Amino acid sequence: MNDLTIIPASGATIPAAFKARHLIDGAWVDSANGATSDRHSPAHGTLVSSAAKGAKPEVEAAIAAARRAFDTGDWAFSSGASRAAILLKVADLIERDLDRIALLETLESGKPITQAKAEIAGAADLWRYAASLARMIHGDSHNSLGPDMLGVVLKEPIGVVSIICPWNFPFLIVSQKLPFALAAGCTAVVKPSELTPSTTCILGELLIDAGLPAGVANIVLGFGDPVGEILSTDPRVDMVSFTGSTGVGKRISAAASGTLKKVSLELGGKNPQVVFPDADLDQAADAITFGVYFNAGECCNSGSRIIVHEDVADTLTEKVVALSRKVPFGDPLDPKTQVGAIISPEHLSKIDGYVQDAVADGAKVAMGGDTLSVDGLGAQFYQPTVVTNLRPDMAIARDEVFGPVLSVLTFRTMDEALHLTNDASYGLSAGVWSRDMSTCLTFARRAQAGTIWTNTWMDGFPEMPFGGVKESGQGRELGRYGLDEFLEVKTVQMRIGDTRQPWVAQT
Numbered sequence: 001m002n003d004l005t006i007i008p009a010s011g012a013t014i015p016a017a018f019k020a021r022h023l024i025d026g027a028w029v030d031s032a033n034g035a036t037s038d039r040h041s042p043a044h045g046t047l048v049s050s051a052a053k054g055a056k057p058e059v060e061a062a063i064a065a066a067r068r069a070f071d072t073g074d075w076a077f078s079s080g081a082s083r084a085a086i087l088l089k090v091a092d093l094i095e096r097d098l099d100r101i102a103l104l105e106t107l108e109s110g111k112p113i114t115q116a117k118a119e120i121a122g123a124a125d126l127w128r129y130a131a132s133l134a135r136m137i138h139g140d141s142h143n144s145l146g147p148d149m150l151g152v153v154l155k156e157p158i159g160v161v162s163i164i165c166p167w168n169f170p171f172l173i174v175s176q177k178l179p180f181a182l183a184a185g186c187t188a189v190v191k192p193s194e195l196t197p198s199t200t201c202i203l204g205e206l207l208i209d210a211g212l213p214a215g216v217a218n219i220v221l222g223f224g225d226p227v228g229e230i231l232s233t234d235p236r237v238d239m240v241s242f243t244g245s246t247g248v249g250k251r252i253s254a255a256a257s258g259t260l261k262k263v264s265l266e267l268g269g270k271n272p273q274v275v276f277p278d279a280d281l282d283q284a285a286d287a288i289t290f291g292v293y294f295n296a297g298e299c300c301n302s303g304s305r306i307i308v309h310e311d312v313a314d315t316l317t318e319k320v321v322a323l324s325r326k327v328p329f330g331d332p333l334d335p336k337t338q339v340g341a342i343i344s345p346e347h348l349s350k351i352d353g354y355v356q357d358a359v360a361d362g363a364k365v366a367m368g369g370d371t372l373s374v375d376g377l378g379a380q381f382y383q384p385t386v387v388t389n390l391r392p393d394m395a396i397a398r399d400e401v402f403g404p405v406l407s408v409l410t411f412r413t414m415d416e417a418l419h420l421t422n423d424a425s426y427g428l429s430a431g432v433w434s435r436d437m438s439t440c441l442t443f444a445r446r447a448q449a450g451t452i453w454t455n456t457w458m459d460g461f462p463e464m465p466f467g468g469v470k471e472s473g474q475g476r477e478l479g480r481y482g483l484d485e486f487l488e489v490k491t492v493q494m495r496i497g498d499t500r501q502p503w504v505a506q507t
Helices: 056-071 080-096 098-109 113-134 170-184 198-209 224-233 246-256 281-297 313-324 345-360 414-422 437-446 479-484
Strands: 005-007 018-020 022-024 027-029 036-040 047-052 140-142 149-157 160-164 187-191 217-219 239-243 262-266 272-275 305-309 328-330 364-367 371-374 378-382 385-388 405-411 429-433 451-454 487-495
Touching: 005 371, 018 198, 022 056, 022 198, 047 098, 047 198, 056 160, 056 187, 056 217, 056 224, 080 098, 080 113, 080 170, 080 198, 098 113, 098 170, 098 198, 113 170, 113 479, 160 170, 160 224, 170 187, 170 198, 170 239, 170 479, 187 224, 198 217, 224 246, 239 246, 246 262, 272 281, 272 414, 281 313, 281 405, 281 429, 305 313, 305 414, 313 364, 313 385, 313 405, 328 371, 345 364, 345 378, 345 385, 345 405, 405 414, 414 437, 429 437, 437 451
Parallel strands: 005 328, 018 047, 160 187, 160 239, 187 217, 239 262, 272 305, 272 429, 305 405, 385 405, 429 451
Antiparallel strands: 022 027, 022 217, 036 047, 140 149, 149 487, 364 385, 371 378
């Protein structure tokens, strides 16, 4: 462990705990029963926030407010230009408060402050892109149905949307959903994770400052039971948009089936990077190192397994191990840190359990494989870990570990690489490394994943849709497809003039 790059406690000043409350019908309120939930920093151990803990009264009040705002308010029929103006104002306010938002997100989640700032800036860009889409919603017309018929296809907001967000990218992921729902004319109830509630509340403050009408966007804090459960089952909700684990996504789908509401799911992944022998191994090694350690591996898009041609497997693994030793792990408040703390002790234990089980089953640890103590901060960190000598059926090679752990598998032929890629329950993303574009395109066309990266990893743009296949989810976020998730299609058929022939014979 002495040859790792460790950033000790920086001694940065930690602000007083944030007080988070529900936003219901334009007002900030505590829970009716006074319940609260405290969040301590996973890196520093200090109290970061104290949040109202929602129960049935708060959820039902928020749903009622969203329903009322949609059914009787002006939002659903407001112009795209007026909605866009508010979304653009929100983007400006996010940039104004970027440092404040990033600091609180770093303290609650354990991610590095530099990364948090980049994500908040990216979120502002998402609000601006959604604003542009608000002015571009349109349907179709059909003028080829005959001389006496005209057909029009309208796109209308789906209604009230429950937005349930995870802890790993709390501000970015709500910004992949909420602005697109608002651009479409929907109203919403947002539930952030109980582990990272505060930045969503700051967003609520910004929505009010931007002039969003009361009830259009509501926030209820608390746990999946009961908040998430009610948001998934209440008949007044028309759609659920959820990001999180595949297991919870399945439960949400089952819960929502009782009312046949629409469900959009962005779930887990076990994302491979496939490296062919003609690849630029230095570029690939750097991208692999980034892909597995970004956000401490607590990322649905984590490149948590590599499938590398056996001719270059040892060389590539050595390069990744060498780079891994240089990645700065440690205090999230130090700008030099690239990997911070693990979200909770329970999750840290889960990560380590996968590694130890693999070792017991014959795997080899090329580096890491244990918790990591950081001076002045404690041991809620995990070492950069590379595991080799794996069989494809091992849990560490198939399950979403959600930590800084890389699984290394090998292949000999394109068919074998594709089999290893596709022989998985997940299908979120995949990457391919080769100087031969035919190799890249063949892989991209045959790999079962929602996103394929060629000679890069985890580049993303608001214009490009994101989502998975198989047990990685259903539906898409971002791009025009992300807006379409929140729209219903309505057919209007119009007869021109008095040309309809009677069905009942006239006497």
